[in-house]
Structure formats: C-alpha cells, structure tokens
Amino acid sequence: MTNIDEKIAGPSKGAVLVMGAGDAIGSAIARKFAQQGHTVCLVRRDGEKLAPLVEQIHAQGGIAHGFACDARKEEEVQTLFKEIEASVGALEVVVFNIGANVPMSILATSSKKFYKIWEMACFAGFLTGREAAQYMVKRQRGTIIFTGATASVRGGSIFAAFSSAKQGLKALAQSMARELGPKNIHVAHVVIDAMVDTDFIHSNFPSQVKAAGPDGIVNPDDLAANYVMLHNQPRNAWTFELDVRPWSEKW
Secondary structure, X not given: OEEOOOOOOOOOOOEEEEEXXXXXXXXXXXXXXXXXXXXXXXXXXXXXXXXXXXHXXXXXXXXXXXXXXXXXXXXXXXXXHHHHHHHOOOXXXXXXXXXOOOOOOHHHOOHHHHHHHHHHHHHHHHHHHHHHHHHHHHHOOEEEEEEEEHXXXXXXXXXXXXXXXXXXXXXXXHHHHHHHHHHOEEEEEEEEOOOEOOHHHHHHOHHHHHHHOOOOXXXXXXXXXXXXXXXXXXXXXXXXXXEEOOOOXXX
C-alpha cells in the first residue's frame, strides 16, 4: 500500500475514502465530495492510475490523495486506514465501490473465477467496512456507503458469481446498519439498477445506449450527488437502501 501523493494537508470537513476510485463512478464520487470541501482519499489496486484524478481535483481547488491498495488483502487494508487516519485525518465517510461485474455462464465458471469475484465484490467490502467501523465507533459518528447493482436484488442469467457476491455485500450492509446505526454510524447501500454512462458501456453496448434515448442511462456525476446526500441526511431520517435508475428504466 503506497501513498502516491506525498503532499499531506488537513481536511476541512473530514476525510472521505473511496475504495475503488475507478474512471467513472468512483471518480465522480470523489470529485463530488471534494467539491463539498472534503479531503478525498482515492484508492485502487494500481495507484499510479489515480494521478490524473488527483491532479484534476487539485486543479479545481480540492484536496486529494491517491493510494495503492489491494482491497482483498487484510493487512493492506488495515495499513491503509492507519496511514490515512494518521497522516490525512479522521475519516467521516468511507465508500466501497469495487465492482467485479463479470458475465459468464455457470458452465464456464471455475471455482477460481467464482472465488475471485466474491473476493473483489464481497470480501473486500467486509474488510473495508470493518476497518471503517473500527475507527468510527470510537468517535461515535461516520458514514459507510456500499455500491450495489441490479445483481444485488436479483440474479440474472450468466451472472451467478457476480450476483452471489453482490447479494452477500447487501446482507453485510444490512447487518452493519442494524448494529452500527445505534452508535450514530450511518450505513447505506446504493442499488444502481441501470447502465451508467461510461466508456465501457458505450463500447460494449452501443445499441442499448442508443435505444435508451435522452437521459436513459445514469450520469456518474448525478449519481455521485446521491452519495453526498446520504452522508448529509439528518439521523432522524436516514436511508438504508437507495435505488437509482433513469426515468425510463423498467423495473
């Protein structure tokens, strides 16, 4: 686990960790929190890929730090949290946003593939959520948000491995919410029940994107605003599960 941005500055509104700060959803979440005055800690396995996003947030007047960490490795995750808490500041928000959306027939799903998808989409969520809770419980405050998908609520054809992992992640989030809510820690699960406007979607599903029409797929920046909203909710009206889909999406 390596910090690729050595310029450490204190947070103005509390630090936010985005585990899985990829090129679309994770990046949008990080930018949105940075725009709200939070110091953002961006994490992905290949930390060098975070440099452009860190630079973009700095250019917009925000504070961002990039970290390399394999979220499936317990020691790396523990070290990550220790370093952020010690050198950046107290974590107010932790977002788990690792996907592993890999379609494959059950006939072609090896035990190795199934286990890897579970590690990425479920086990890594447990490690991230547990470490976040360890620090937040001591302070009696914080927000932990897990990114879910359509697979979180129903298993589709050729998505057995992904669906089982995502539904496991939802169950983890539910249990954590019930345990940690009375300790003033807001745990939420965001179900993204639609295509998200990314290069991957445009490259692999061009006909579906065209058929969706105007505002027919989720804009990452608009999606990210929901994460900020969840964190800012008053505790007398917390949301656990938020379903996000475009106006035209069938469900």
